[in-house]
């Protein structure tokens with residue numbers, strides 16, 4: 218759904234009478250009969266959807282341009298115009314007096330501001346040339362010293378706005394976490410789009426839940442087979458221990474609400490050619506992640522695959538097993554620190570009976586565990602900056618049944634000489650941190 222606002226222009230005495238229709242295939246559904254001048258209305262729609270606006274004659278059968286509607290009929294129409302929703306933010310659609318449609322959105326506004334800065338500076342420099350204050354050689358310098366502070370101020374203003382919006386979103390996120398985790402009937406968020414991923418002759422249904430350059434969340438159906446799950450669980454069994462969380466100063470610590478058991482499983486790449494199920498599912502996840510992100514992540518120096526198992530202790534458990542909201546990697550919107558995590562694949566091997574969804578509270582995305590499905594998310598932008606908490610996520614309290622997952626966290630900048638465990642949880646190389 219894509220919200221946008223539409224309103225008729227109110228600066229002039231308007232006699233325009235318009236009706237707004239929602240076009241649904243061949244059908245027209247009236248949204249607003251007789252919109253009045255200056256009225257604004259919010260419409261929920263989606264990109265590429267088209268609305269129809271009809272000007273209708275006044276009670277005397279006269280259209281706004283003065284023409285008389287010749288043969289009064291059941292639904293007389295003076296003029297018709299169409300509006301198509303685009304994919305820019307903050308769309309405001311103006312219906313002008315002469316039925317011209319003007320679209321204002323984040324992109325047209327940015328263009329207007331930029332042209333206004335450029336033309337202000339052109340005028341200023343032209344004036345200075347005429348007044349003899351600037352000579353030919355200095356024109357470029359004069360122009361850039363005019364543009365520079367104006368653009369910087371504009372960018373600063375936009376950044377402040379982004380920060381305000383992001384604070385609002387984070388606040389809502391905190392409340393959203395509690396509501397969504399408490400609703401056991403809540404299904405997985407409807408994907409923005411679906412497509413098929415072909416891998417070695419098998420088709421996998423993919424749902425795109427968030428699609429930004431620096432933050433993506435997908436689910437992939439039938440990603441992990443029961444045989445692959447069993448192999449991971451069996452390999453993990455001898456070393457299962459209580460799960461930890463990052464402690465914020467480079468290490469790991471236990472957390473009261475985190476009761477899950479986990480164990481790292483080394484991927485047996487040397488047995489890949491023999492069809493080893495752990496190597497096979499690992500190869501699949503690298504293929505998916507590299508295709509979805511374009512990161513070109515290599516297997517050398519990566520973390521072990523992690524088997525994590527949560528246990529429900531009933532609806533009355535005062536402190537159920539959960540994993541509080543966290544980011545797997547840096548996720549502070551700053552420049553990426555080499556060797557950090559950039560993507561995660563969570564593969565659901567056993568689904569709990571109640572609770573245990575993976576919840577992305579800042580973007581309203583909720584993934585209900587389904588055996589065989591995987592949730593993929595990535596958190597590094599093409600400009601080298603990390604996502605700013607859009608992929609922060611949690612595991613909602615697991616109340617009944619067991620939840621078993623296999624997780625692979627993927628890093629960029631590791632290799633055999635610089636493996637993941639030569640860095641601490643703040644991505645500072647061991648030895649360097651101690652000597653600082």
Ligand SMILES: O=C(O)CCC(=O)C(=O)O
Pocket residue numbers: 525540545563573574575610611612622624
């Ligand atoms: O349990 C889940 O669904 C998410 C697990 C997770 O966030 C993690 O292991 O980093």
Ligand SMILES: [Fe+2]
Pocket residue numbers: 543544545610
């Ligand atoms: Fe996580």
